[in-house]
Amino acid sequence: MIYFLSLxxxxxxxxxxxxxxxxxxxILGILExxxxxxxxxVNASILKNMSQKWQKRFLTWGILxxxxxxxxxxxxxxxxxxxxxxxxxxxxxxxxxxxxxxxNLVAAHNKIASFGGIFLLMVFLKFIFNIEKQVFWIFGEKxxxxxxxxxxxxxTLIVVFAFLPLSIISAILGIVTFVLIKKIADYFGKxxxxxxxxxxxxxxxxxxxxxxxxxxxxxxxxxISNDIFIIMLGLGIGAxxxxxxxxxxxxxxTLQNYIxxxxxxFFGIGSxxxxxxxxxxxxxxEIVAGLIGATFIIISTIHSKCKKL
Numbered sequence: 001m002i003y004f005l006s007l008x009x010x011x012x013x014x015x016x017x018x019x020x021x022x023x024x025x026x027i028l029g030i031l032e033x034x035x036x037x038x039x040x041x042v043n044a045s046i047l048k049n050m051s052q053k054w055q056k057r058f059l060t061w062g063i064l065x066x067x068x069x070x071x072x073x074x075x076x077x078x079x080x081x082x083x084x085x086x087x088x089x090x091x092x093x094x095x096x097x098x099x100x101x102x103x104n105l106v107a108a109h110n111k112i113a114s115f116g117g118i119f120l121l122m123v124f125l126k127f128i129f130n131i132e133k134q135v136f137w138i139f140g141e142k143x144x145x146x147x148x149x150x151x152x153x154x155x156t157l158i159v160v161f162a163f164l165p166l167s168i169i170s171a172i173l174g175i176v177t178f179v180l181i182k183k184i185a186d187y188f189g190k191x192x193x194x195x196x197x198x199x200x201x202x203x204x205x206x207x208x209x210x211x212x213x214x215x216x217x218x219x220x221x222x223x224i225s226n227d228i229f230i231i232m233l234g235l236g237i238g239a240x241x242x243x244x245x246x247x248x249x250x251x252x253x254t255l256q257n258y259i260x261x262x263x264x265x266f267f268g269i270g271s272x273x274x275x276x277x278x279x280x281x282x283x284x285x286e287i288v289a290g291l292i293g294a295t296f297i298i299i300s301t302i303h304s305k306c307k308k309l
Contacts, residue, residue: 016233038265038268038272038294040243040249041262044246054202055247058203068236070211071231071239076091082104094228098228102226110170112215113277115167116211117174117276117277117279119208121277128145130145136263164278181208185202257308258305261304264297264301269293271293272293
């Protein structure tokens, strides 16, 4: 199905803009895959505990949400909300005045980075301040894991809010979104015997995580093309391959065979969160975030293989 949808996206790109559009979609797809590998690993760490039914929904429903929702509708909704512009008017601007749409999206970057950066930071802190964690990769992890999650997160957020000019409302929404999803997932995990309920809670967590990953990527994609449909098709192809890779990681039990890979992915998430937050004050290229994340993945993979020897 993934290959069929990817082929369909490529054909659509060719009909939209010929060979040039085909080339741009290919570049955007490669960019999305290269920048989101750590996302696939983290997704796999959650997906491995979900039923096969919800794993399939992650590939079907999830792809529709990822491609059309997060890479097309969500950016339009952000511009509409941040600029107080009618949603349909934003669609008109995006189609007929792509440069203006890009400028509006860039103008909302502080709000986007504040929300996405704080949400991903909370995901990383949940991994770091975890008394149940048994695998420790980087020096100091063992000591940090003994710190209460809420206390550690509170102290970290005080430092972040003190030194960076975040959009307070967006940052708080990022925290609230994380807390709500965590509480819902914990509730279903402890009190519900329904696999459906647990699967739904985990599915929603994965979708919000994907949204946070895609925020900066959508803005960065405008450096390659101003056409929202080209961007959606290119990033959508990348997102589909990442989701397929996630399933493969689960099926092949890759995280069990490479014990430090999950740690490397979460440190990649932490670096992306920090870069997104720093982008509220300085400009840091998305490529830098991708390279740092890739470095963590490569080193953790090599270390895992050495550990097995």
